[in-house]
Amino acid sequence: MNKLPKLFITDIDGVWTDGGMYYDQTGNEWKKFNTSDSAGVLFLRYLDIPFAIITSEKTEIVRRRAKKLKVEYLYDGISDKLSVAEQLCSELGVTLNETAFIGDDLNDIPLLRKVGFPAVPANAPDYVKKYSSLKLTKKGGEGAFREFVEVILNQNNLMEDVLNKHFDYLEEQKNR
Amino acid sequence: MNKLPKLFITDIDGVWTDGGMYYDQTGNEWKKFNTSDSAGVLFLRYLDIPFAIITSEKTEIVRRRAKKLKVEYLYDGISDKLSVAEQLCSELGVTLNETAFIGDDLNDIPLLRKVGFPAVPANAPDYVKKYSSLKLTKKGGEGAFREFVEVILNQNNLMEDVLNKHFDYLEEQKNR
Amino acid sequence: MNKLPKLFITDIDGVWTDGGMYYDQTGNEWKKFNTSDSAGVLFLRYLDIPFAIITSEKTEIVRRRAKKLKVEYLYDGISDKLSVAEQLCSELGVTLNETAFIGDDLNDIPLLRKVGFPAVPANAPDYVKKYSSLKLTKKGGEGAFREFVEVILNQNNLMEDVLNKHFDYLEEQKNR
Amino acid sequence: MNKLPKLFITDIDGVWTDGGMYYDQTGNEWKKFNTSDSAGVLFLRYLDIPFAIITSEKTEIVRRRAKKLKVEYLYDGISDKLSVAEQLCSELGVTLNETAFIGDDLNDIPLLRKVGFPAVPANAPDYVKKYSSLKLTKKGGEGAFREFVEVILNQNNLMEDVLNKHFDYLEEQKNR
Numbered sequence: 001m002n003k004l005p006k007l008f009i010t011d012i013d014g015v016w017t018d019g020g021m022y023y024d025q026t027g028n029e030w031k032k033f034n035t036s037d038s039a040g041v042l043f044l045r046y047l048d049i050p051f052a053i054i055t056s057e058k059t060e061i062v063r064r065r066a067k068k069l070k071v072e073y074l075y076d077g078i079s080d081k082l083s084v085a086e087q088l089c090s091e092l093g094v095t096l097n098e099t100a101f102i103g104d105d106l107n108d109i110p111l112l113r114k115v116g117f118p119a120v121p122a123n124a125p126d127y128v129k130k131y132s133s134l135k136l137t138k139k140g141g142e143g144a145f146r147e148f149v150e151v152i153l154n155q156n157n158l159m160e161d162v163l164n165k166h167f168d169y170l171e172e173q174k175n176r
Numbered sequence: 177m178n179k180l181p182k183l184f185i186t187d188i189d190g191v192w193t194d195g196g197m198y199y200d201q202t203g204n205e206w207k208k209f210n211t212s213d214s215a216g217v218l219f220l221r222y223l224d225i226p227f228a229i230i231t232s233e234k235t236e237i238v239r240r241r242a243k244k245l246k247v248e249y250l251y252d253g254i255s256d257k258l259s260v261a262e263q264l265c266s267e268l269g270v271t272l273n274e275t276a277f278i279g280d281d282l283n284d285i286p287l288l289r290k291v292g293f294p295a296v297p298a299n300a301p302d303y304v305k306k307y308s309s310l311k312l313t314k315k316g317g318e319g320a321f322r323e324f325v326e327v328i329l330n331q332n333n334l335m336e337d338v339l340n341k342h343f344d345y346l347e348e349q350k351n352r
Numbered sequence: 353m354n355k356l357p358k359l360f361i362t363d364i365d366g367v368w369t370d371g372g373m374y375y376d377q378t379g380n381e382w383k384k385f386n387t388s389d390s391a392g393v394l395f396l397r398y399l400d401i402p403f404a405i406i407t408s409e410k411t412e413i414v415r416r417r418a419k420k421l422k423v424e425y426l427y428d429g430i431s432d433k434l435s436v437a438e439q440l441c442s443e444l445g446v447t448l449n450e451t452a453f454i455g456d457d458l459n460d461i462p463l464l465r466k467v468g469f470p471a472v473p474a475n476a477p478d479y480v481k482k483y484s485s486l487k488l489t490k491k492g493g494e495g496a497f498r499e500f501v502e503v504i505l506n507q508n509n510l511m512e513d514v515l516n517k518h519f520d521y522l523e524e525q526k527n528r
Numbered sequence: 529m530n531k532l533p534k535l536f537i538t539d540i541d542g543v544w545t546d547g548g549m550y551y552d553q554t555g556n557e558w559k560k561f562n563t564s565d566s567a568g569v570l571f572l573r574y575l576d577i578p579f580a581i582i583t584s585e586k587t588e589i590v591r592r593r594a595k596k597l598k599v600e601y602l603y604d605g606i607s608d609k610l611s612v613a614e615q616l617c618s619e620l621g622v623t624l625n626e627t628a629f630i631g632d633d634l635n636d637i638p639l640l641r642k643v644g645f646p647a648v649p650a651n652a653p654d655y656v657k658k659y660s661s662l663k664l665t666k667k668g669g670e671g672a673f674r675e676f677v678e679v680i681l682n683q684n685n686l687m688e689d690v691l692n693k694h695f696d697y698l699e700e701q702k703n704r
Contacts, residue, residue: 189387190387190388194386195386195387195388195495196384196385196386196387196493197384197385197386197387198374198382198383198384198385199382199383199385199413199416199417200380200381200382200413201380201381201411201412201413202380202412203412203416206382255522255525256522256525256526258522258526259526281387281388281391282391282394282515282518283522285519285522286519286522286523286526303511303515
């Protein structure tokens with residue numbers, strides 16, 4: 001097994017957020033993202049690793065966040081995450097065994113069981129956590145997704161590489 | 177006494193939330209729910225156990241949350257929670273002794289004292305906590321309601337049952 | 353010195369909130385209150401102890417919160433809190449020495465130094481905390497105000513009294 | 529080297545906030561500031577030390593916060609923070625070595641490496657933290673900026689000075 005995944009997939013609620021859903025009196029709704037996680041998306045882009053969001057909720061909130069971070073693949077309103085992941089793997093010519101996925105709750109278990117690189121945030125229930133091979137220290141909304149990406153990049157000695165790519169990018173910005 | 181309640185009732189502020197009430201400049205208002213608690217509602221539905229919200233606040237916020245989670249019984253703007261619970265018990269043909277209730281503050285005490293399965297979140301005041309037979313580890317808004325449901329299902333060896341029911345449901349979704 | 357204050361005054365930001373000020377793109381603003389603190393206001397009402405908010409901010413947010421909790425005296429947009437408190441004391445025929453005040457920051461120090469019952473939330477800076485005679489365990493926004501009221505009521509053996517008054521009130525509701 | 533910086537610069541997201549970005553369904557966005565940090569800005573004003581915000585995000589949110597706190601220099605939408613800081617230093621006739629800067633993430637590293645007084649909040653990643661000479665105890669959004677200013681003022685025995693200036697100001701308000 002190659003130690004570097006060829007595809008990263010993330011759940012949203014409970015991973016990019018602390019599970020919080022803010023409701024108001026008018027029918028509007030809020031989620032709180034953490035800018036810290038955006039570096040995880042950036043690192044994957046530097047390494048040309050495709051990245052997908054698969055979430056059961058269907059909101060403009062997530063669509064806007066995905067657009068802001070230029071996420072390539074966004075699947076929302078999905079109850080059967082495993083099938084969607086299988087289809088994406090097929091399109092991209094990768095296997096589930098080559099796929100990394102972070103999710104935190106019941107609906108994530110079928111996909112967590114099948115991917116080669118499963119992870120859950122620190123605050124997931126034990127009956128979900130048992131399907132994770134990684135022990136993350138961050139809770140959802142605290143940068144658990146970024147930690148997930150960094151742990152895997154560190155296992156592959158790629159952190160210095162992506163940091164240098166980012167410093168080169170900043171240097172270019174400076175010289176323009 | 178049957179160890180499995182025949183009715184579950186929950187308070188909202190301080191149980192499904194951390195007690196936070198967000199006000200703005202225009203008269204609108206917010207509450208922050210935790211998607212984690214929605215699994216508690218789901219587990220009760222799998223077991224055909226009726227479920228009610230009784231809250232002293234009267235907001236569209238809670239009505240929308242109840243609608244989203246398909247909650248059967250919603251009583252809002254209620255100061256006398258005990259009478260409402262008694263009437264619901266009567267309608268459903270169950271007793272208060274067969275009822276589970278989680279609340280966190282003063283107005284919940286009369287009902288906590290009468291139900292067979294009283295619980296409070298970890299952060300409730302001591303003079304409320306003393307009416308609870310269960311020691312929950314989660315605070316309001318952190319999934320205390322879900323923990324309450326799971327503790328009782330575990331006491332009845334029903335957790336594996338509801339998890340399997342949920343995996344079957346996900347499997348059906350996959351095969352459609 | 354009478355151990356029971358004849359007037360309670362509270363600051364808002366950092367006491368009833370964690371100091372958080374939520375800004376959006378349109379000029380609107382939010383504060384997050386904690387419903388837990390409302391019991392502190394209720395206890396004072398049961399004891400007929402007058403209660404005032406004095407805050408340097410001037411927002412509809414606080415006015416609405418004060419209205420919801422039926423706060424008698426609200427002074428907002430106040431930089432000189434000591435003078436306002438002195439004037440209120442004079443109106444009510446009480447002294448600053450008979451007054452309880454909880455504040456958390458620089459602008460609260462002049463008043464903290466003069467009142468008989470000064471308190472600060474657990475997270476106040478040390479150079480503010482040193483003017484407090486009470487050690488509260490709660491931070492602003494976690495119910496520090498309620499804790500302040502309860503500590504003083506407990507010192508006067510009045511907690512059971514106000515709790516019973518509240519249970520009587522709930523009982524009356526039931527019998528109507 | 530003079531121990532008192534002649535210019536203070538701060539990042540916003542992850543320093544004045546916990547990194548949280550609140551999205552809703554309509555395209556609006558929120559940040560949560562902490563009123564505690566406003567005292568840091570005030571202290572610098574009492575000492576006539578120029579102060580700048582340099583942030584990569586470009587939002588009305590930050591512009592309004594800067595306006596509220598009467599921040600002199602606001603640069604938003606900036607990816608190359610080092611160049612902007614160099615230009616501001618040049619305008620003000622100070623060097624980067626005389627400049628204090630607090631930032632928390634990748635894009636802050638080039639500037640953190642060049643200033644004489646670099647700092648990061650307690651929750652910054654280790655590969656950012658290593659460029660900081662100060663160990664702050666507060667996380668972003670908890671008052672890390674204020675702590676940064678206070679640590680440096682304490683090192684220069686200036687805290688009592690600014691506190692007295694503030695008490696004089698409050699006294700003047702009283703006597704008007």
